[in-house]
Amino acid sequence: MRDVVTAAGIGVRSGPGHGRVLGDDDLPAALAVCALDPVASVLATVRLEQATRVGLRRTGGHLWGYEVDGLLVAICWSGANLVPVIPTLPDTDAVRSAAITDHALETFGAFGRAQGRRCSSIVGQAPAALGLWDRLRPAWGRVREVRDDQPSMVVDHDPAVEPDPTVRLSRPEEFDAVLPACVQMFTEEVGYSPLAGSGGAYEARVRGLIRDRRSFVRMDRSGQVVFKAELGAVAGGVAQIQGVWVRPDRRGEGLSESGMAAVVTATRRQVAPVVSLYANGYNERALAAYRRVGFRQVGTYATVLF
Incomplete structure (x- = not known):
């Protein structure tokens, strides 16, 4: 060469x-x-x-x-x-x-x-x-880290569990509630706050997802986010879900399964016929939840983080 x-x-x-x-x-x-x-x-x-x-x-x-x-x-x-x-x-x-x-x-x-x-x-x-x-x-x-086993999963049919009827698109006026949930999810997943040194880029990203009808939430009566997910990438007939998160004190209640079913249903009707995601192979709990919703593995992603 x-x-x-x-x-x-x-x-x-x-x-x-x-x-x-x-x-x-x-x-x-x-x-x-x-x-x-x-x-x-x-x-x-x-x-x-x-x-x-x-x-x-x-x-x-x-x-x-x-x-x-x-x-x-x-x-x-x-x-x-x-x-x-x-x-x-x-x-x-x-x-x-x-x-x-x-x-x-x-x-x-x-x-x-x-x-x-x-x-x-x-x-x-x-x-x-x-x-x-x-x-x-x-x-x-x-x-910083190499994540070499991230199952790539898709669903191209109705979900296998009942969608949560309270999961809906985020509203622009809810940005102040949605942003902390996004930051907590990112920090848990990657190990540092996305706000550090972003110069407002991360906040703009969250606002853009809400504006573009790509941000889904379930809110409790106090106006706090208990479940969220975003369509982080939509192209070529595929919508990739990213940023799935359930508030720590509500985990174990099945909110991720019913919440993801709601996101899949709305996305397939309004955005793209194929819904995908990828997750870390060691996160068996999340992978099992996605399989219950109807996702199947079609490949494996990998991520090298600097």
Whole structure:
């Protein structure tokens, strides 16, 4: 493999293919790559769909691609998160598919080393995310945590449990109640407050989810959130649920099952026919709840946190 730096940017030749930084004209082909596995690629598809509306430059990220015989076969979104998408190609045998994956990861690793670390995480299907991290580790150094087993689950039918009729969309005037629940969920999950050094970005994210009708809550009589979930990524016919949380003093009551059933029902009717999520493999309690709702595992994600 060799890296080539020109006035136009970086090109990487690896194995039978060639990598390059993609532009707006490449977005249809990049979306076609993502469409080969919509659930696995939804985090990247969100950014690509945004780029088709406003242009790649205005998204604040970069898009890398790997081509074989002039055909785009893999992409990697580079923004706040690094998201590799390397789907299995139709009518491709296992040996050639493995070779393409390896060469694509070598290519994206070369781009990442040349650019330096600008992201807060690497996330995606486990073989791609972990394979990319293996190639970046020597140059990027320390990592905070590697979550290498995150079952990717979907439901594309009515939930198997009765939806909670009190779960509904959050309202803009409820921001002051919703934000603390979001912060507590994030802190429990990641280990630090999302407000630290965010410059208001996290608060804007929560407001945006409420505004865009992507935030679901159940409130108690005092106006506090007891259950919440968000549609953190919606693209390509898939809505990915993120940020599922039940207030600690209400856990064990089945609120997550009935609450998720309500979110799934509303989402499939109004947003997307396929609802997905991913969770840590060690969180058996949550995974069991999702299975009771009707989710089934279709793959495995991995996340590298910096």
